[in-house]
Amino acid sequence: MNKKYLCPVCGFHGLKEPPYGHGNEPSYEVCPCCGFEFGFDGGNTEEYFSKFRQRWIEEGTQWFILKSKPKNWDYKKQLRNLKK
Ligand SMILES: [Zn+2]
Numbered sequence: 001m002n003k004k005y006l007c008p009v010c011g012f013h014g015l016k017e018p019p020y021g022h023g024n025e026p027s028y029e030v031c032p033c034c035g036f037e038f039g040f041d042g043g044n045t046e047e048y049f050s051k052f053r054q055r056w057i058e059e060g061t062q063w064f065i066l067k068s069k070p071k072n073w074d075y076k077k078q079l080r081n082l083k084k
Contacts, residue, residue: 004016005017005018005019006081006082007019007031007033007034007036008044008046008049008082009031009034009036009049009052009053009056010031010033010034010036010053010056010061010075010078010079011078011079011080011081011082012031012032012033012034012078012081013081014032014033014068015027015029015031016029017029019038019044020038020039020044024043024044025039026038026039026040026043026044027039028040030064031064032063032064032065032068033063033064033065033068033069033078034052034053034056034061034064035056035062035064036049036052036056053079057075061075
């Protein structure tokens with residue numbers, strides 16, 4: 001089982017756990033891309049996500065774990081994952 005989950009903040013598709021599971025319980029996983037920690041940086045609402053996302057974009061879309069960053073990575077392309 002190697003299911004991957006989508007980060008609702010930056011659209012990164014590679015989280016090990018669902019960010020918010022049963023009963024909205026946060027995973028406390030930190031997204032290796034945008035660095036959002038589910039349950040710590042905010043709750044499961046778009047309000048928190050978009051605020052964090054905005055700041056992340058303004059600060060230059062830095063990867064939290066730089067070695068996870070793929071070559072030719074494009075944050076705009078990744079953000080499109082969120083629009084489904
Ligand atoms: Zn993220």
